[in-house]
Amino acid sequence: MSISARQRDRTIALSAVLQAATLVQRIAETGQADSRELETMLQSLVIQNADSTESVYGTVSDLKTGIQALNAQLSKKKDKKDVVLLRYVISLLHLERQLAKQPEMLDQISREIEQVPQQIDYFGEITSPQVIARFADIYHRTVSQLKPQIQVYGDPGFLQQPDNVNKVRALLLSGIRAAVLWRQKGGRRWQFLFQSAKIMAAAEALYSAS
Structure with missing residues (x-):
């Protein structure tokens, strides 16, 4: 099956949504996430x-982790963890639609993110706790005010640690960013039902290229 450039772009963006959700799940359940994937x-x-x-x-x-997760979601072999992950993904796609109806909030997010590179320069790297806390604060004051809020499930011991809370919120913000990109490239939720074979073919092609 040939994959159009637009389908490839949509699949890349959707894989990014899955990667953000997967990292959120790992932090919530194990307290750990790959630093390169987080970056x-x-x-x-x-x-x-x-x-x-x-x-x-x-x-x-x-985006290899996200591509793998997308393949798993589209296959018929799912376990309980896949169901939780799918819940995160659906919530991110839903919140993107809610955010699209809030142009003032979108502008606020854009303005505040434009200031983050200054902090990156100051603290030395984008994965520094201070920069992650900045992303988390942006999410907390904007997207988290939309309904319904994303419920994160995991080990309370990990989810009560401030650094983990900040990573989760920053990753959710990146998931929203990916969802916006997916929508801009023509992504629609009904495609999961009627074009799942095309999405899976594109995901498999991406995985082979990664």
Whole structure:
């Protein structure tokens, strides 16, 4: 099955949504997330005027976890963890629609994210606790005010740690960013029902290239 450039872009963006959700799940359940994958998602928040959808995330290989998760969601072999992950993904796509109806909030998010590179320069890296806390604060004061809020499930011991709370919120913000990109490239929720074969073929092609 041949994959159009637009379908490829949509699949990259959707894989990014899945990667954000997967990292949220891992932090909630284990307190850990791969630092490179976390950096990929955070970098996507500050990249503007990217040459392509792929360049928002560096390369396709930087989204390998998200591509794997997308493949798993579209396959018929699911376990309980996949159901929780799907709940996060659906919530992110829903919140993107809610946010689209709030242009003032969108402008606020854009203005505040534009200031983050200054903090990155000051603290040395985008994964510093202070920068992550800044992303988390932006999410907390904007997207988290929309309904329904995303409920994160996991080990209370991990979810009560401030650094983990900040990582989760920052990742959810990056998931919203990916959902916006997916929508801009023509992504629609009904495609999960009627074009799942196309999405899976594109995801498998991306995985082979990663």
